[in-house]
Amino acid sequence: MLNDKIGITAIASVSPLGDGMDVVWGNYQNKGHCFRQQRFNGNPVWVAPLQKDLVNKIEAIRISDSKYKNLDKSVLYALYASRNAIKIAGWKADDNFGINIGSSRGATALFEKYHEEYLNNGKTATLASPTTTLGNISSWVAHDLQTQGPEVSHSITCSTALHSLLNGIAWLKSGMANKFLVGGSEAPLTPFTIAQMQALKIYSKVKNESTGLVGDKESAIVKESLWGTERSQSYPCRALDLKKDKNSMILGEGASVACLEKGISNNTLAIIDGIGFATEPLEHNVSISTDADCFQRSMKMAMGATKPEEVDVIVMHAPGTIKGDQTEVNAIQKVFRDKMPFLTTNKWKIGHTFGASGMLSIELAVLMLQQQQAISVPYIDNLKEPKFINKVLVNAVGFGGNAVSVLVSKP
Template sequence: MTRRSFIRGIGLVSAQGTTAGQIWDALLAGPVLENNRGCALVSDGTTRVSQLAIHAAREAIAQAQWPRSALAESRTALIIGTSKGPIERWIDEIFHHREPAPLIGVGEVSFDVARALGCSHGPRLTVAAACASGLQALIRADQLVKAGACDRALVIGAESSLHPLFVAAFKRLGVLARPEIGCRPFDESREGFLISEAAAAVCIEAETSDDEEGIYIHRTALAGDPYHLTGMDETGEGIRYLLRAVESADADLIHAHGTATLTSDPVELAAIAATAGPDHPVIYSHKAALGHTQGASGMISVVLNVLAHQHGAVPPNSNTTQPISHERVQIASKPIQRQITHSAVLAAGFGGTLAAVSLKSGGI
């Protein structure tokens, strides 16, 4: 029988705080992103993206109660998802005409994390798939566990690319909202997103018995959408395929990609509605409250879904006041109390990278 991957620990740092619990409490209050001060950490000399990744990882490891010796084992994998890695440092060195440090690509983040946490002998991979990077990293880790290539994995999605170069690029693409409007996922008056920075981490382990309790990865799926560099196929077939593959028809919660762009939100919502079951799943996007953290966003969604399972609640879509109408889904502007035993996460990246993961609780 294929081994299931159980989630043993979670960690999160974002614009709304520096721990998963702190951020969860903030999200239930319905904040709208105004700035990134809540993501502030004391600099330790590493790049910003690595610092965020290490911070989130330490919280997840502490919750999982993994000793440092477990991280050093050859059966423990380290999988990182990041869209741009330490690119701000590379840009800074170029603009200030300094001798650039040796360039090892986005894999530099996994090197920094491994060195800081003692991940010395196990498999180490870095996934760069635009805004699906983090979720694709989790899928790869789950594949390794199920294949028996490792017994546990530390998976991190991390992003810090707030450089004016990228702000200008997203603005030219027409996907940024005015700050005074903010990100409004699935809203009739949406304009786009605000970029942000964050890191999310999970510790997963192979199950040890058939009746094991906890939250586990139920299904995963990958897909591609060749329709347009920055937009989805208008039929939504890629998203529909993902949702069918992760068996989302029975899900209580679907954590959408939901970036509030003019073209993609209606396509994603229509695909969700078309594949939804009779119990009207709750649709949530964290991007109004946390901003769009690009490569980290899918892993943030996973961490928040774990918390939804644990607390029996879903935060409000805090900046969505005129939701696009669809009878088969719920887009709530207030917190919802609901038992969550099955949830799904969607991630979509520019260039057509798509991913989905579903979670289940207990022995279901």
Template sequence: MEKLPKPIKYPHLCRPKNQGLRIHIHGRGSISAAGQHPVAAWETYLSGQPTWKKTPDASLPVYPVEPDPNAPAYRYAAERKHGRTAMLAIMAAEQAVREAGWEDQDFAILVGCSRGPTGEWEKHFTEFSATGRLETRTSPSTTLGSIGFALGEYFGNRSLASSLSVTCSSGMHALLHGIALLEAGMADRVLVGGAEAPLTAFTLQQMQALRIYATRPAAGQHACTPLAKTPSGMVIGEGAAFLALSRLPRHLPSGPNLSNTLPSITGLGFSRESGKTATGISPEGDGLLAAMKMATDGRHLPDLIIAHAPGTPKGDAAEIRAVRKLWKNVPGDPALTSLKWATGHTFGASGPLALDAAISMMVHQKAIYLPYPNYMNTPWALGAVMVNATGFGGNAVSVRLEMKP
């Protein structure tokens, strides 16, 4: 049998041009178990208090969102019978667009989601199994694309409105694609982020089948403990976060929760590995290491890394090994943290939620420490922060933020 030729590699096409990269963040929005918006989430992070709830049968911990039913975005989603994933996406995206002042502007939309509108899919499949019949709008409401379409409809934009899935790094891949549009001159403004509503019996059973789900802790204890000396296991949550991005700077008004500028994106890294594990992530975290090196691109290491760290023993250990390799021959230990103790693992929304937390830390110049025994070192300053995300298939993304005028 004739052997296939080896694929041609084009390094100049496979690496982002981080030299001189500066993508400006004009606005942000988020919703999660930590809070209905970035300010509320910041207060939760500062408090260090547990935010998890019990599933209806009280068997498992989860991190649900309790959205404000009076919020205009919530009412809009309810009136149009959008699923929960689209509803969370609209609520977070509306905050970012409003802060950016883009209400009357056109912009491209890219949203990442690991599971898609799984709640809608499961509801309609259950209906079909019982009756053999389906509602008219079953097909469009159960596609991954329905999330992007819902956002495009809400904002009335005429530019691209797209959804994509790369498992738990979906939201970060949406950011990569959005920045590619900006750098190629195919868009002047992009709204990028992730949304996820996976708190369904089917999804919970999938995580239990992987044997990585945490047990329910005692009241007052944290359910998910990423980077802990004894990791808890994964606990899933729901949420969404979005960033309004452009190559043009915008100065925001000063206020109690904002500086006059937000940090910029100055480095991107991505990689894929084929580790012989269920997740595709190698024990040494080789894909994450490659992504972090690409995002750093020969510059000084970040002051803080917000790890993907899902709270699983193997996943956390692989990332810690990768970070220590990045810090090889550098004095001192790396500063690592995670916010999944407050949000749970929100799959495709986890990367954007971590970026939102990173922005808050940089604006306030205050790192959020893990509220339980851990390996975290204390950063001296927060001039540069890197956020990691990885997922099934060994797909890893690292994004570097810098607080420069």
């Protein structure tokens, strides 16, 4: 447990769900998903892209300043979300707040573009190096917001955003900062990134290649034969479905950031009750142990003195892979035993956003606390929704078993 209360005073995102907490919550109310088929390397692939109106808003940032025209989308997404977050929180530049916004992959689109140019011409553009470093995100956000506080960027794969939150809390508790902007940003819908995930054999496959691409009403429908039955279904990512016999991870894009402050005020959205982190010895390059020892330790650390029955909901990492989903459930069962909370995830709806995913899960947790409604996974019907939601545990883990758990509660 954290001795000094730290609150989330604002949270903002840009994702396939839209932007603005009202819009995001409204889109969580429907049972549809955000997946579309786009062609990568000549083949149709499931992805979760931003909606067209958001793409236009992001592009407006790019053309608003000549210095921004060569920035990667991962940086622009972070700029957009960060502007909205500090506006909600009422922060000013002279507050000198800290910034820690990370990314798993960084400037993927620009890196692939510049590398292709190098292969073709033997030369690369002047801005190839400065615009593809991971330090791009926080430094450009600091420039855009004109804050003079510390700025940190990092990559801890898929647990990046929650590690940003841990780092922000450490700065606040040390007394070296009073406010910290934390989160993650990811724009991984690029040919090489998609190919990497397909090479791992964890990506959801398009079985019916006659379905349309983006904009086609049939693009969200594939055959249930992927799951061993004859009927049709509309969920190509089966996150948290422990009966699936095929991996079904799908990539999405977006950014999400939160404003952290010491103490509790009238605009506090949620309290961070506990944080936990753990790593474990590698058994495999891309997977964790059968019972996810790292998750067991991170959850116990985050809960501290909180009893298992006091946790109402867990927002799982659950990427939609067979082993990933099962091992996390195994870890939860080991920790909670017969006091299992309500389990949910948002990856069936928006896909896996890599370094941004943990903060998008925090956003979902905060919304459920505010609205007092659990968001269920539509094809999982054996979980009883809680009558009250006072505490939500959020999990994230990256390649190499870097697990983080964060316990949030109502203010």
